[in-house]
Amino acid sequence: MAATEIEQLIQILSKLPGLGPRSARRAALHLVKKKEVLLSPLSHALQRVEETVKTCSTCGNLDATDPCTICTDGRRDDSVICVVQDVADLWALERSNSFKGRYHVLGGTLSALDGIGPEDLKIDTLVNRAQSSLVTEVILATSATVDGQTTAHYIADCLENCDVSVSGLAHGVPVGGELDYLDDGTLSAALSARRKME
Amino acid sequence: MAATEIEQLIQILSKLPGLGPRSARRAALHLVKKKEVLLSPLSHALQRVEETVKTCSTCGNLDATDPCTICTDGRRDDSVICVVQDVADLWALERSNSFKGRYHVLGGTLSALDGIGPEDLKIDTLVNRAQSSLVTEVILATSATVDGQTTAHYIADCLENCDVSVSGLAHGVPVGGELDYLDDGTLSAALSARRKME
Numbered sequence: 001m002a003a004t005e006i007e008q009l010i011q012i013l014s015k016l017p018g019l020g021p022r023s024a025r026r027a028a029l030h031l032v033k034k035k036e037v038l039l040s041p042l043s044h045a046l047q048r049v050e051e052t053v054k055t056c057s058t059c060g061n062l063d064a065t066d067p068c069t070i071c072t073d074g075r076r077d078d079s080v081i082c083v084v085q086d087v088a089d090l091w092a093l094e095r096s097n098s099f100k101g102r103y104h105v106l107g108g109t110l111s112a113l114d115g116i117g118p119e120d121l122k123i124d125t126l127v128n129r130a131q132s133s134l135v136t137e138v139i140l141a142t143s144a145t146v147d148g149q150t151t152a153h154y155i156a157d158c159l160e161n162c163d164v165s166v167s168g169l170a171h172g173v174p175v176g177g178e179l180d181y182l183d184d185g186t187l188s189a190a191l192s193a194r195r196k197m198e
Numbered sequence: 199m200a201a202t203e204i205e206q207l208i209q210i211l212s213k214l215p216g217l218g219p220r221s222a223r224r225a226a227l228h229l230v231k232k233k234e235v236l237l238s239p240l241s242h243a244l245q246r247v248e249e250t251v252k253t254c255s256t257c258g259n260l261d262a263t264d265p266c267t268i269c270t271d272g273r274r275d276d277s278v279i280c281v282v283q284d285v286a287d288l289w290a291l292e293r294s295n296s297f298k299g300r301y302h303v304l305g306g307t308l309s310a311l312d313g314i315g316p317e318d319l320k321i322d323t324l325v326n327r328a329q330s331s332l333v334t335e336v337i338l339a340t341s342a343t344v345d346g347q348t349t350a351h352y353i354a355d356c357l358e359n360c361d362v363s364v365s366g367l368a369h370g371v372p373v374g375g376e377l378d379y380l381d382d383g384t385l386s387a388a389l390s391a392r393r394k395m396e
Contacts, residue, residue, distance in 0.1 A: 003250070003251055003260065003261045003262045003266075003267075004262070005243070005246045005247045005250050005251055005262055006247060006251060006260065008243045008246070009240075009243040009244065009246075009247050012236065012239050012240045012243050013240070015236060016225040016228060016229070016236075017221070017224050017225055017228050018216070018217060018221040018224060018225060019216060019217070019225070023215070023216040025286070025289070026215050026216060026286070027214040027215055027216060027217070028247075029260075029284075029285060029286055030214060030215050031214070031244070031247070032247060032251055032260055035248060038210065038213060038214075039244060039247065039248055040248055041210050042207075042210045042211070042244060043241060043244040043245055043248060045203070045206045045207040045210050046207065046229070046237060046240060046241040046244065047241055048203045048206070048207075049203045049204060049207050049226075049229070049230060049237065050233060050237055050238055050241060052201070052203050053201055053203055053204060053230055062201065062204065062227075062230055063201045064201045064202070064203055068201075069201075086227075087227060088223065088224070088227050091223070
């Protein structure tokens with residue numbers, strides 16, 4: 001029985017991933033109590049994001065500019081495109097600081113269950129980009145799930161007529177992972193892809 | 199490596215209770231993707247809360263009006279004041295639909311560890327309210343924790359000179375609770391407060 005304004009805030013907050021009705025109520029109360037240090041900065045941050053952030057028409061990244069800073073960065077390698085399912089995956093790869101080429105965000109994976117077909121993903125624009133003479137390699141960094149791998153195979157087929165080499169991420173033991181806790185699939189993948197010690 | 203606008207949003211979201219850096223990132227991405235249905239409603243809800251919600255100067259509840267709708271509701275019983283630690287507890291009691299008197303929000307509990315003394319809580323205003331001739335009973339609905347019970351005893355002492363009866367919530371087996379999973383303290387409290395079956 002909070003004020004209707006707070007009830008509305010709770011209702012919207014509870015739609016965020018990771019927040020249920022109870023935690024949304026806690027978050028709303030916390031926001032109201034910390035009006036100056038939390039509520040009004042959050043309100044302003046949301047407004048700025050609403051006004052400035054757009055989807056890059058080239059790669060599908062989210063940024064304040066279109067094309068995005070990754071697509072316009074002259075120091076990045078134009079010859080490699082890394083294909084990811086989602087912007088979150090692009091961010092994860094950027095945090096790892098291990099890839100200096102361009103990206104392409106699919107916007108999901110093929111999924112018969114959810115009725116997502118090739119026309120729902122940005123596959124045609126990827127093929128267009130891969131046909132450019134600059135591009136020599138496409139890395140398919142979709143998830144190691146059934147849907148992710150199905151999508152990777154489908155895209156590999158689409159890219160057959162383009163003059164690019166198509167690769168996927170390596171499977172194996174995660175760095176810091178204990179063998180005892182790994183699933184059988186990862187273990188056998190790591191075993192069959194074993195490397196010579198140097 | 200998201201746009202600075204999104205990074206700021208993530209940083210603020212991660213300060214909400216229940217959200218860490220990773221879930222804040224997920225929430226921010228979700229917001230940006232659902233601009234129309236989620237981001238802009240949330241932004242507007244926050245603005246409305248910022249503009250309208252204030253603390254009731256009588257009971258400490260949060261509402262769009264001061265005094266709040268509970269304090270001004272003529273159908274509620276003026277003779278009973280229920281003392282709670284926090285607005286969240288007031289909401290919980292209102293959801294249970296079992297109390298039709300007035301409330302008083304303390305704003306916390308006494309805590310030697312956190313350095314919270316009687317002057318940090320709204321105890322003097324409670325004593326003032328209890329001195330009104332209308333009030334006949336004060337229910338101390340603080341938590342059944344050490345701090346909560348210490349606070350209840352302290353307030354009971356403060357109210358000694360007021361002409362009101364002071365009561366506390368009953369301890370016992372939670373409705374739907376299994377004995378096997380209950381702690382010893384609750385079990386012995388439930389046993390000593392046993393009631394005649396009718």
